[in-house]
Amino acid sequence: MAAIQLYNTLSRQLEALRPPTGEPLGMYTCGLTVYDYGHIGNFRTFIAVDVLQRFLLSEGYQLNAVLNLTDIDDKIIERARTAGHGVGEHAAIYARAFEQDMELLGLRQPEHLVRATAHIEAMVAWCDRLIATGHAYISQGSVYFRVASFPAYGALSGKDAESLLVGARVESGLEQKEDARDFVLWKAHKPGEPSWPSPWGPGRPGWHIECSVMAMHYLGASFDLHAGGADLVFPHHENEIAQAEAVTGERFVRHWFHVEFLLVESEKMSKSLGNYYTVRDLIARGVKPSALRYLLASVPPRRSLNFTHEGLEQSAAAVERLTGFRDRLRRNGENQPPAGADRAVEWVRTARENFRAALADNLNTAAALGAVFEMVRAGNAALDAGEMTAQAARAALDFLAYFDGIFGVLGDEDEARLAAYALGTGLELSAPALDMAAIEARLAERAAARARRDYSRSDELRRELEQLGVVVEDVKGGEQKWRVKK
RNA sequence: GGCGCGGUAGCCAAGUGGUAAGGCAGAGGUCUGCAAAACCUUUAUUCGUGAGUUCGAUUCUCACCCGCGCCUCCA
Known part of the structure; x- marks a missing residue:
């Protein structure tokens, strides 16, 4: 098969991912800031990354995947105060909730699930290097990145220095920055906030530095793939590049993979519009994890996804068509007379080829599902005609297992996961137990x-x-x- | 205003310079005691609008309209 093509935000075109070798593919994903429960927009990104990773594994890649949780940040401090929690306690609650959601949705455990607060020393050390090399400066106990010192700034997001200045001037000028574009690496301690020691006095890391530092810590100065929501392109990922490359002089990330936004009923999801959903909101309404996963995975990552309740129902129906076919195969497949076996195996092979080719083409999940359903129709027709041989049934079942190893939507574990989720979260599930x-x-x-x-x-x-x-x-x-x- | 993404049937959505995958929903039929499931047929003479290039465009070019995202801490 041809190489896997993925759109690279940096070059704005499809680029081949390097082929699998003995060396694991280094991949970093920007995870959740744990001030609240993750919402379905967050999980759209994580599911896209999950499907990508499972596909890569099935194609013979080895992975070294890092997923971070930001557990110190302005919003966490603010929410903790409102909730009457300690900051660490507040973050821990939502970090745990994230892990529960992850398990419920069958997201693959990354090789490293990392937290910002566990890497503060490395961040301080990196700030030190940025200061030593003239790319950062201390101002009133805070440390800022000197954007003017990094000429390539703006390459990822396609922004030029001038427009950035125009945008930045809108902001208040209270911070003690040399240049409006500069961003904070280290925030000086304020009363009532958590802080860690540093050569410039107590404080806490800024948002962007954590990802650069943790990514390089686990993956090296230059690695293969970095993923995240499309809204992170600027400023977060732009800043990550600056922080890393200013010191190392090496290309920080070869391939930037961004997942488009999720809308709800064609509108931006927001609490004020009343269209804001967390995973547990939907589960409490009786939505099956497999249906949610199907919906979020079915639209290719570079396209915005319009989440609707009708869409959820359609997804549940599509999942049933798949599981219904699998049940038929299991029931009938073995007892049929073996005649003309090779023809039936042919459509399984075609489906597998089309499926792989679709995913290799910038993770075209919609086209990949099309290939699966074409096989389902052919298989059902063969079953109706009594032409399903044991060999063909086995081939089809194997393919479905392979497919589900990547998409994870057949729902075999829905019940067990829901039970564990209910136990772990204390959530009351609306689906009544069967008598x-x-x-x-x-x-x-x-x-x-x-x-x-x-x-x-x-x-x-x-x-x-x-x-x-x-x-x-x-x-x-x-x-x-x-x-x-x- | 700048940068970017997108507008394909009732809904979701793939796709190609040569005439529209797939899923859901709907209609008719086959099967069934009746159903369900499944299968078959059917549902876009047409791909936001206008113009251009071309033998031919939904696919290329230009303009316009509409939706969405980012433009300093939102996945």
């Missing part, structure tokens, strides 16, 4: 009724079962198949 005893009893009675062709009783029992939350389907051979009602 299995009552269901089993009615299924048995219905089977008996059907055996004696008492269809009115059978239909009555089907209605009762629906009340109990399950849909019954009569499969050929008189067998009853049931599933949880949507």
Whole structure:
């Protein structure tokens, strides 16, 4: 297969990712600032990164992935104060919540899940180097990056020095900066705020320095791939580049991967509009993790995603089509006569090729799903025609397993994850537990009724079962198949 | 104003210089005791608008309209 192409924000074009070698691919992702629960926009990014990473692994790459949590910042301090928490305590609460959301959505554990406060010394040391090399200066106990000392500033976001100055002047001039574009690396201590010692006095790190320092700490001065939300391009990632490259002189990141914004009902998500959703908001409404994951993964990362409740329902229906097909394969696949086997295996191979090619083309998840569904239709048709051989069924099941290893949407673990999530978060799930005893009893009675062709009783029992939350389907051979009602 | 992304059927959405993947929803049919599921057929003579290049454009160029993001700490 051709090399994996990804859009690189820095060059503004598709670029081939280096091929897999024995050397792991170094990848850094800007994670959450833990002042509150992560919202679905955050998780859109993390799911896109997750799909990318799982795809890379399936293509033979080794990964060294770093995901950071920002656990010291203005907003955390402010929210902690409002909530009556200590700052560390507040951050810990939401860091834990993030990890719960991560597990619920099946996000891959990165090789390093790192926190800013665990790397303060390294940040101080880096500030020191920036000062020593003339790229930063001390002003009233704070340290600022001297943008004028880094001519390449603005390359990532396509901004020129002049427009940056115009933008910056709008801001208040209270800070003691040489130049309006300069940004803070280290904030001097203020009463009532956490602080760490430094050569310039107590204080805390600025936002941008943490990512440069932690990325280089785990991945080296120059690494392969850096991901994050599109809104981080400027200033955050621009500043990361400046902080790193000003000292090292090396190209900080080869490939910048940005995930577009998420809208809700075509509007920017905001608390004031009442369209702001955290993961737990949706789970509490009975949304399945697999459906949420499907929706967030189904739109390619470079396109903005319009999140709607209708979209969630459509996603849930699409997931059911996939799992329904898999169930059919498992039920029927083994008992069919093996005849003309090779033709049926052919469409699985085609689907796999198209699927891989789509993902390799800038992670085109929509096209990749198209390939999967084309196989589903072909497979269902073969099953209907009684032409599904054991070999073809196995090939299709293998492909579905491979597919789900990347997309993670078939929902096999929904129930277990929801249970663990409810336990961990104390969240009450709206989905009522099934009364299995009552269901089993009615299924048995219905089977008996059907055996004696008492269809009115059978239909009555089907209605009762629906009340109990399950849909019954009569499969050929008189067998009853049931599933949880949507 | 600057930089960037996007406007494809009721909804979500792929895509190509040669005539529109896929999913959801809808309609008809097959199957079924009835259903469900599945399958088949059907639902955009048309891809924001206008002009241009071309034998031919949704795909290239230009202009315009609309939506969205960023422009100093928001994923």
